[in-house]
Amino acid sequence: MIYFDNSATTIPYAESLRTYQEVASKIFGNPSSLHNLGTKASRILEASRKQIADLLGVKSNEILFTSGGTESDNWVIKGVAFEKERYGKHIIVSDIEHPAVKESAKWLSQHGFEVSYAPVTSQGFVDLDQLAALLRPDTILVSVMAVNNEIGAIQPIQAISELLADKPTIAFHVDAVQAIGKIPTQSYLTDRVDFASFSAHKFHGVRGVGFIYRKEGKKLQPLLTGGGQEGDMRSTTENVAGIAATAKALRLVMDKEETALPKIALMRNLIHDELAKFEDISIFSGMSDDFAPNILTFGIKGVRGEVVVHAFEEHEIYISTTSACSSKAGKPAGTLIAMGVPTKQAQTAVRISLDDDNDMSQVEQFLTIFKQVYNKTQKVR
Numbered sequence: 001m002i003y004f005d006n007s008a009t010t011i012p013y014a015e016s017l018r019t020y021q022e023v024a025s026k027i028f029g030n031p032s033s034l035h036n037l038g039t040k041a042s043r044i045l046e047a048s049r050k051q052i053a054d055l056l057g058v059k060s061n062e063i064l065f066t067s068g069g070t071e072s073d074n075w076v077i078k079g080v081a082f083e084k085e086r087y088g089k090h091i092i093v094s095d096i097e098h099p100a101v102k103e104s105a106k107w108l109s110q111h112g113f114e115v116s117y118a119p120v121t122s123q124g125f126v127d128l129d130q131l132a133a134l135l136r137p138d139t140i141l142v143s144v145m146a147v148n149n150e151i152g153a154i155q156p157i158q159a160i161s162e163l164l165a166d167k168p169t170i171a172f173h174v175d176a177v178q179a180i181g182k183i184p185t186q187s188y189l190t191d192r193v194d195f196a197s198f199s200a201h202k203f204h205g206v207r208g209v210g211f212i213y214r215k216e217g218k219k220l221q222p223l224l225t226g227g228g229q230e231g232d233m234r235s236t237t238e239n240v241a242g243i244a245a246t247a248k249a250l251r252l253v254m255d256k257e258e259t260a261l262p263k264i265a266l267m268r269n270l271i272h273d274e275l276a277k278f279e280d281i282s283i284f285s286g287m288s289d290d291f292a293p294n295i296l297t298f299g300i301k302g303v304r305g306e307v308v309v310h311a312f313e314e315h316e317i318y319i320s321t322t323s324a325c326s327s328k329a330g331k332p333a334g335t336l337i338a339m340g341v342p343t344k345q346a347q348t349a350v351r352i353s354l355d356d357d358n359d360m361s362q363v364e365q366f367l368t369i370f371k372q373v374y375n376k377t378q379k380v381r
């Protein structure tokens, strides 16, 4: 089996699963309980929060746990909107955001807010001049992802931070779900960023855990009310085992970054160079440093992405038609459409997303099978 769909989800690390099992079976108390089982659970929870905060270079009280990337995005987008609505009702999200952001913004637009979509260039980067032109006195929130999940384009978070430097009343949110462990933390957690979203299953943690970074002092309405957990910001009994497993996974991923990222880039570059030799290939991801090293999105001209995905699946090679969410819906990649790629061409797109788990022999097997798939689809082309 060759798993090249790591942007959809990663295989949990064995160490992370072991931590989950240990904590779930031995430190099972409810962190809110007064007895010592509760205290033990609460200590693990806070130690995990501190470890994650330290790894990201932020403060412990700036990390709030959630159930994943989607909840993190929903919470920030809606929570900021409701918190700041007395100052204005205009929000801006980029045109290539994940549905977790875009749909949250759309929901707000059905509940009295106005949403503008910041366009991207033909390469897939938010257009700074057009973003600047959308800013208004009643703008309360700007949300731009750090790394695009469909083509890997690294968004100009530093430049947007500068653009917003003299507009402190606008909250700046960054969806960092695809960025963590792939690009340097300081490139997307700038001093100007107020909120950021993360998801554990994208970095070898377990499913059902995420967190947000909320800069100290920045206000957000809670979405879950109840027993007052997470400083009264998100009520529900904490997933202590999942959170401990998340801290473990993050430490491992960050420890490996220095060796893993060049290795991943090498594999990605080799695949790119080989694919580029074929005539009927469109390559949608760029290869410069402005793109994350792990993602390569391409298409075989005239052949729908799902046909290619299933052809590889026959050989137990797992890739995807761009994002996992758009693939089942059969929609072409929203990012490609926003870049101006014609729909027919966008429908050919498939994404491979690599990880340190992968190796060169898998790359070679992938390329061998690619030749077969390419030849098999000759008639369609």
Ligand SMILES: Cc1ncc(COP(=O)(O)O)c(C=O)c1O
Pocket: 007, 008, 067, 068, 069, 070, 071, 073, 098, 100, 145, 147, 148, 149, 175, 177, 178, 199, 200, 201, 210, 323, 324
């Ligand atoms: C950029 C981005 N944001 C948010 C999400 C949603 O994360 P989750 O699956 O943890 O809800 C994803 C998942 O693919 C993503 O790629």
